[in-house]
Amino acid sequence: MIAASVKQMGHLAKQAAFLMAKASPLQKEEALVVLADKLHEAEKEILEANERDQCSARLAHLSEALIDRLSLKGRLPSLANDVKKVILLPDPIGEEFEIQTLPNGLRVCKRRVPIGVLGVIYESRPNVTIDVAALTLKTGNCAILRGGSETLQTNLALLSLIQQALQKASLPPHAIQMIATNAREQVAQLLQLDESVDLIIPRGGAELHQYCRTQSRIPVLTGGVGICHLFVDASADLPRAIEVIFNAKTQRPSVCNALDTLLVHADIAERWIPEVIMRLKKGGVSFRVDSQTWQLLQRILPSLEGIHEAQQGDWDTEWLSLVLGIRIVENIDQSIEHIRQHSTGHSDGILTEDRQQAEQFLQDIDSAVVYVNASTRFTDGGQLGLGAEVAISTQKLHARGPMGLKELTTYKWIIQGDYHVRLS
């Protein structure tokens, strides 16, 4: 079932896309139900393949932390559950909207349709394979997947289940395909396939996104990298603000919506920054602080353990760990200036009791999600009621911020007349 070349895969995907666009909601549901079942039934084969990947990883001296991320042991029920959640979401395809009858009698509407063929390039965790397949299938799209080389055997085992499920529901098995080698040049080929692939979705670090954006002649969905800021104004409810910061930094530090830089109004810096540091140290956080904060802390604190003066580049680093940058700013304008310069346009917020300052911040900060008095951790499809999350877009076109099923669709205009001709 694995196609000979990437070009050939594109061709097969495009044919499959024609059929997938017509698939009924029931057919798609059947495929997903079968897939969820097979994740139980085929546990043995999947875990064997997964074991082979882990052996190779050990031979290649990968870290135990990484090897643990690859492991599916005990995690298959959770994968099956993810599929079941997607089954319960409403099918977005076929919805008609902006329905109107023009003065000349033409009936016009937009009808929601799949985008077509997605190229999804991702790293490490094999659950992404099932996740992407379920979302792709639900939205009537097709996908060419390219997973991490460390999980190739696991991914191939999962792909086999996915294709069996498609066939069981009389859907084209080539709707989901996989580039099944570790060679880098096949990724480059995929990025050139603008005849058959409609959208590239990288899921990984900044480097992967950058590579796709510079190499692809297909539109690329950029996102997933978040250098997130919170500005604490002098008017903020400071004890509650500390808990928001604690949450934004420590609740899950390895993800893109975790806090990276705290900007503090100068008027409250001296009395409040030491409190923040003491509270966050309890969560295991260490700090990179600007020189003004550094001088302040040297004066005040008995120990500077876990606190360092910020180096060049620190403000442009997505920490993805228990590190927090702290900088003192003179006023809201300076905080906006800092964010405009260093934000990746993901999630940035203000903590304030001053309505006017809040409105200025909402106006001037042009990020995918802008917050007043809340943790940046809410930038998440599940938290915002989208059901599933496809990705978090930090680009401005098509979709911005958390993307759900609807954002994996497009529309066509449908115009119905009575042999209408245009007069002028």
Next chain:
Amino acid sequence: MIAASVKQMGHLAKQAAFLMAKASPLQKEEALVVLADKLHEAEKEILEANERDQCSARLAHLSEALIDRLSLKGRLPSLANDVKKVILLPDPIGEEFEIQTLPNGLRVCKRRVPIGVLGVIYESRPNVTIDVAALTLKTGNCAILRGGSETLQTNLALLSLIQQALQKASLPPHAIQMIATNAREQVAQLLQLDESVDLIIPRGGAELHQYCRTQSRIPVLTGGVGICHLFVDASADLPRAIEVIFNAKTQRPSVCNALDTLLVHADIAERWIPEVIMRLKKGGVSFRVDSQTWQLLQRILPSLEGIHEAQQGDWDTEWLSLVLGIRIVENIDQSIEHIRQHSTGHSDGILTEDRQQAEQFLQDIDSAVVYVNASTRFTDGGQLGLGAEVAISTQKLHARGPMGLKELTTYKWIIQGDYHVRLS
């Protein structure tokens, strides 16, 4: 007012974009009113610059038809009117939508904002300069323009008015800038400016679009190329179908929504194709027909003047002139197959009285606009009530088909809480 390098222009545009996003509707209106006025007041300077362009064009032995397209003589009132029309359209910026309060009390909405900086690359007619400037300004965006080399002097004269109008309204003059040389490498530089430019909009032929798509690391709005089809089913009201085809082909043959290929159901081919040809010949149309039609016509028609057998590549040609391809198909499936293979995904339609066939066609044809019983000429922002037309997109992301002001915007999520933290 002309920046030294393209990179520098990008930097200035990005600064201007921050201010333009905050411009009030009144400020933007003032700038547009001043621009419309200046197009009257500065008639003499503009026409002098335009005369210089025409002299250069004559020296370069450009065709008289092309030189006529460059001319603004007598056309300035119409340009001013286009600006006035944009003034009357509603300002899309700042609108809030999908407003909701989550169960945890977070207030969430999306707010419509400008995209940012547009790079617009276009050819020939200088009215595009005013058109794009007005739409850009109304939507709070900024633009770096690169017009055709044949109209450089005219465009610079128009740019000067635009920048004066911006200044008069206390808006940053660098909101609209222009690459003021004829050198090709500056276009290449513009396409690499992903730090400051958010979207590339090519307005021109297929070659320009292709160039941008392959060279740009910025998202490109692809569109404007339409190989448009109509399939006439045996059940269609044939006399009325002929008038739709006449309209689609002859009303304005040089534009992208004009008909290129007529597909005729075999059951009606023999009696009806000769009628179509006789009617369209009165409109000056000539024909490229498939071999089956060719044999049929040889048998039936007294003269084959203006009729040729189709050559390889003809079905993939956007005629942009009074040429029509005609092919006989066995049934609707074959028409869909032909369209899937040769359409550019712009505008395709069916003429039929059979509701089921119409629905199959609407389902299976994945073009930006799909028609039942109407001329393809309606694919137009003005005709479909969008007010202004920015472009017609044939890509699937962001916007599809006619794009109005709203399609030159994006949104940001706004989340307001009461020191909310995420619990799981």
